[in-house]
Amino acid sequence: MERLTSALLEDAVDQISRMPGIGKKSALRIVLHLLKQPKADVERLGNSIINVRNKIAYCKVCHNISDTETCSICANPRRDNTTLCVVENIQDVMSVENTQQYNGLYHVLGGIISPMDGIGPSDLTIDDLVERVKAGGVNEVILALSATIEGDTTSFYIYRKLAGYDVKVTSLARGVAVGDSLQYADEVTLGSSIINRVPFKQ
Amino acid sequence: MERLTSALLEDAVDQISRMPGIGKKSALRIVLHLLKQPKADVERLGNSIINVRNKIAYCKVCHNISDTETCSICANPRRDNTTLCVVENIQDVMSVENTQQYNGLYHVLGGIISPMDGIGPSDLTIDDLVERVKAGGVNEVILALSATIEGDTTSFYIYRKLAGYDVKVTSLARGVAVGDSLQYADEVTLGSSIINRVPFKQ
Numbered sequence: 343m344e345r346l347t348s349a350l351l352e353d354a355v356d357q358i359s360r361m362p363g364i365g366k367k368s369a370l371r372i373v374l375h376l377l378k379q380p381k382a383d384v385e386r387l388g389n390s391i392i393n394v395r396n397k398i399a400y401c402k403v404c405h406n407i408s409d410t411e412t413c414s415i416c417a418n419p420r421r422d423n424t425t426l427c428v429v430e431n432i433q434d435v436m437s438v439e440n441t442q443q444y445n446g447l448y449h450v451l452g453g454i455i456s457p458m459d460g461i462g463p464s465d466l467t468i469d470d471l472v473e474r475v476k477a478g479g480v481n482e483v484i485l486a487l488s489a490t491i492e493g494d495t496t497s498f499y500i501y502r503k504l505a506g507y508d509v510k511v512t513s514l515a516r517g518v519a520v521g522d523s524l525q526y527a528d529e530v531t532l533g534s535s536i537i538n539r540v541p542f543k544q
Numbered sequence: 545m546e547r548l549t550s551a552l553l554e555d556a557v558d559q560i561s562r563m564p565g566i567g568k569k570s571a572l573r574i575v576l577h578l579l580k581q582p583k584a585d586v587e588r589l590g591n592s593i594i595n596v597r598n599k600i601a602y603c604k605v606c607h608n609i610s611d612t613e614t615c616s617i618c619a620n621p622r623r624d625n626t627t628l629c630v631v632e633n634i635q636d637v638m639s640v641e642n643t644q645q646y647n648g649l650y651h652v653l654g655g656i657i658s659p660m661d662g663i664g665p666s667d668l669t670i671d672d673l674v675e676r677v678k679a680g681g682v683n684e685v686i687l688a689l690s691a692t693i694e695g696d697t698t699s700f701y702i703y704r705k706l707a708g709y710d711v712k713v714t715s716l717a718r719g720v721a722v723g724d725s726l727q728y729a730d731e732v733t734l735g736s737s738i739i740n741r742v743p744f745k746q
Binding site for chain 2: 347348349350351353354357358360361362363366368370371372373374375376377379381384385386387388389391392393396397398407408409412414415431433434435436448449503535
């Protein structure tokens, strides 16, 4: 790393390089770029970073990110409130929303059961999910978690927790990804997609 | 890009994605990371960005970045003030400093003559450089500009401007880069390194 002749510059580079995916070199390039921008623009950037952390809230119902007490998805009367899609985090809500194939509500767990990282069921919003189901009106809970050991463990844990309630529990289809060649699909995925084969649609 | 359920989030992502080398996806990842950090840390980041833009100053002598009127290099009595190294920008000061092979002072042009980008000699600190030489005490001016057409044009312009003064004008050696195979060196570079060959040192 180059030696810098300014403590202010050094501090800014140091702070920016703590952001994920940004090293010291990129941070320096960013700061030198910012120095050439109008003061007002740089102030907007700085304040926007401070604001998002200080003012952001989470939806009381589904724990999705929200500017209001109830997020825009939960508050939308045109969405199907009998179906809940359980996801690990906010990014996954965005991913599912992006498919434009889902019109139900969400439940954001805030993580996934991972003993290696010290994350147990009590660190997640699983009890809240059970409460939502217990309150009635939910017909189906879709477990949309990652196809990993941790994801499967979490899915199984939730499935057991919901066993006593009159609710259908489903999970995402596992199969060959769209655009993938069969020869590159691993055998577990390919096997799963044979077992769960679906009627041919043109 | 995913649809976001929070205007605050959207604003922060939008602002961060304006930084060079950061797209919308990375910006979202950065914001979601920031949301998990302590408020004090995020405030430090935001303020550090605002401060660096608002409080940074440039050295009155060499135009290098500085927290004070005169930068730490110009103010250092142990540096050789009879030699000036002319560079395009602050990054280049850092690069030369990093070699630990130079103990003179600098002169930062603030750019390079580039008619295509509308940058002429009057946009740079060339007049200032001439003043520094005119004031006396400078024995050598090293032109350390990029080996491009713009760099060479700027070097030639400065060389002409300094022609009337009793000062040695030198430029960086052009040659085969350390670690490079001869077969990959272009002929102009290789030719230049033959013409400017140096006594063999063990």
